[in-house]
Amino acid sequence: MINRLNAIIPDERVLADEPMSRHTSFKIGGPAKALVIVNNEEELASVLKLMNEEQAEHILVGNGSNFLVSDEGYPGIVIKLGGDFESVTRDEEDPLLVTAGGAKLLSAVSSFLIEQGLAGFEFASGIPGSIGGAMFMNAGAYGGEMKDIVEKVRLMTPDGSEIFERSNEEMGFGYRNSAIQEDGSIVLSASFRLSEDDPAEITVRVLELQQKRNSKQPVNYPSAGSTFKRPVGGYAAALIDEAGLRGYRVGDAMVSDKHTGFVVNVGNASCEDVLSVMRHVREVVKEKSGIELEPEVRLINCAL
Ligand SMILES: Cc1cc2nc3c(=O)[nH]c(=O)nc-3n(C[C@H](O)[C@H](O)[C@H](O)COP(=O)(O)OP(=O)(O)OC[C@H]3O[C@@H](n4cnc5c(N)ncnc54)[C@H](O)[C@@H]3O)c2cc1C
Incomplete structure (x- = not known):
């Protein structure tokens, strides 16, 4: 091979x-x-x-x-x-349309849009993912999500035989979900419809969100962001906190004491440490609230 x-x-x-x-x-x-x-x-x-x-x-x-x-x-x-998939360009004929490659980081797209004086992407500036991962997950924060700004997505079939486009509707975006989670298509690039604004004002909004994120989230420890999806009718972080699990630790994996929605790696955590924390959290939250938490983090070659 x-x-x-x-x-x-x-x-x-x-x-x-x-x-x-x-x-x-x-x-x-x-x-x-x-x-x-x-x-x-x-x-x-x-x-x-x-x-x-x-x-x-x-x-x-x-x-x-x-x-x-x-x-x-x-x-x-x-x-x-990598390579060509890290491009970002503004359409010459349709200047409110910007296309970014599947590997481009959201933070880099955000910086480009500030330079261009294009607004609408601010909510995503601090999400540490790529365009491809953001389409797959319909990434979102602070009241915005990819669904709000995506115009179309260029994709490749999982067997590499075809390239095709999908509109926003065809992407089937839902809460941390999209159609490509079902069919395995690969995101080559995504195009966003934005609006004009003063770069200084966009910067202020991006910095405000950055400050909010830094003050609430354990950004100084490795993690995968929110460990569990938001359950219907509640917040995972609140349920975990109410279950008394703030700071619950196995090995070097710990429920963050800054934000209980995050499991963090405080040193040399193994995958098994993280899974043990996740299993315990699920069990205790289920026992105390009756709600079954579903992982948001993608589990690769491992299971709860
Ligand atoms: C500190 C921190 C804060 C976070 N905050 C947020 C937040 O506020 N909001 C939020 O929504 N998420 C948040 N996340 C989670 C994460 O950043 C998002 O889910 C992001 O969209 C994942 O992008 P990625 O490129 O890292 O994807 P990966 O983790 O690499 O992959 C995720 C999934 O996407 C698939 N994928 C990746 N690229 C492609 C592609 N080109 N085509 C098809 N499928 C692809 C992968 O196969 C995988 O199944 C946070 C994570 C961390 C660590």
Whole structure:
């Protein structure tokens, strides 16, 4: 498999036994069989076709900010977008439309939009994900979500055979959900409809949200953000707090004492430490409130 990958992708972008702890914001996870960085659509299509031919287990990683990977690692190929997928451009004919590649970080898109005097993306400026991960999750914060600003998304079928576009409606965005969670399509780029504003005013709003985030969230510890989804009729963080689990710790994984919605890695936490904390939290919250918390973080080669 590695030899066949090397025939398509230069050696320096095929990383055998690559520790996933290097590619996740949790800084947790054993080695993937290989991590391959694809720099353009042709490379991505070739790699996906190869995966299909070989029936090889594979997964796409964005910025790894919503990933919890097993201590044993991942027994397949991890595909990561780079190169051309990190572009961001403003449409010349339709200047309120901006298109960003699947690997572009939301923070970098936000900086570009400030320079361009385009507003509407502020809510996403502090979410530490990529465009691809944000489409997959319909990422959102502070009253905004991707659904509000996406005009269209360019995608590739999971077998690499076709490139197609979906409108906002066709993306099926819901709470931390989108149609691609079902069909496995890959986000090549997304286009956003924005509005003109003074760069100084946009900056003020971005900085305000940044301050809010820094004051409420444990940004100084590795994590994957909110561990559990918001349940119907409540907030995961409040339920966890009311269950007396603030600071609950197994090994180096801990329910943050700053924000109980986050499990943080306070040192050298293993995936198993995090899972133990998550299992206990789910059990106690269920016992005390009757509500079953569902993980928001994607569990890779591990389970609750
Ligand atoms: C400190 C912190 C704060 C956070 N705050 C927020 C917040 O306020 N709001 C929020 O919504 N989230 C938040 N998150 C979670 C996370 O940043 C988001 O879910 C983000 O959208 C994940 O993007 P990513 O690129 O890191 O995706 P990854 O974690 O790499 O992947 C997530 C999923 O997306 C898929 N994926 C990635 N790229 C593509 C692509 N190109 N095509 C198809 N599928 C793809 C992956 O296969 C995976 O299933 C936070 C996380 C952290 C660590």
